[in-house]
Amino acid sequence: MLEEITRLISLQAIDRDLHELEESLSTIAGRVEGLRQETEQLQAEFDRFTQEEQQSATNRRQLEKELAEGEARIRNKRMRLNQVRNDKELLALGHEVETLKETNQRMEADLLAQMEAAEPRAQRIKEVTELLGQKRSELQAVEKEIASQVEDLKVSISKQRVDRDLMARGIEVALLQRYEMIFNRRGGLAVAAAKGGTCQGCRMRLPPQFYNEIQKHEQVHYCPNCQRILYYENNRVS
Ligand SMILES: [Zn+2]
Known part of the structure; x- marks a missing residue:
């Protein structure tokens, strides 16, 4: 048989091996990459909810403070109402009290909505935290498990590449x-x-x-x- 053909047959055997080794490596890498992405997505979700929760807590505190201030203002105006005898001033004060009450009602509704939204969010944060913990340990386990496998594959691949280069050297470039x-x-x-x-x-x-x-x-x-x-x-x- 022609020397070149013999070499090509050997080269083909090496290339098929190499191909298989590279496929295994990319399958393993893909599995880790998939887990890593899932973990990152969960982390992003967790960060987003946590940030929302912090923002909402700040808003709630602010609303509570403003509500308390509003209540105090209403109490003041009402006390004044008891002292004033002038009709025009009475009317004006009464109007002010109404406006303050309306503002407070709006803030109360707002506060309630924020509190209602906080509940499912807290539930979701809890779920995501659990999931995140699971994914992280899964990822760690897989990384640990495949570390030696990946190393072996890389060694085999580089050995095969050396053999391949030696085998290819004797073959005409065009062929x-x-x-x-x-x-x-x-x-x-x-x-x-x-x-x-x-x-x-x-x-x-x-x-x-x-x-x-x-x-x-x-x-x-x-x-x-x-x-x-x-x-x-x-x-x-x-
Ligand atoms: Zn054919």
Whole structure:
């Protein structure tokens, strides 16, 4: 067999291994990344609710203070009402009291709404806090569990890359490029056996004359149908 074809077959075995190793690595990395994103989302939700809660607490305190001030003002005006004898002044004071009461009612409604919103928020904060704790420990466990796996995979990958470089060195650049292109386009099978008159890559029957040529091993042949690099494989059971 042609030396280059032998090298290409070995290269293909390495490339398939490499491909598998890289897939495993990216699957593992994807799992961790997914968990990390979920954790971040929960953290963002927690931060948002906490901030809302703080803002709402400030608003509530402010409203309570203003309400108390309003009540005091109303009490003052009412005391004055008892002392005033002038009709015009009475009318004006009465009007002021009404306005103050209306303002207080609005603030009370506002306060009530804020208190009502605080309840489901507190519930959600509690839930998110629990979930966040779960996700964090899950993430930690997964990270710990896969750390050695990832390390092993990375070592294997870099070893295979060294082997690959050595193997590729003996192959003509144009042929290597063609091999790589077919490998990527044809699902990781660029070098296929021609066996029993058929391309084993695409199962197409090869023209007899062409099939004879392949058996001579004088040059590199490509399948006329799938463009894969062909090598002859004896189909007799030995
Ligand atoms: Zn083919």
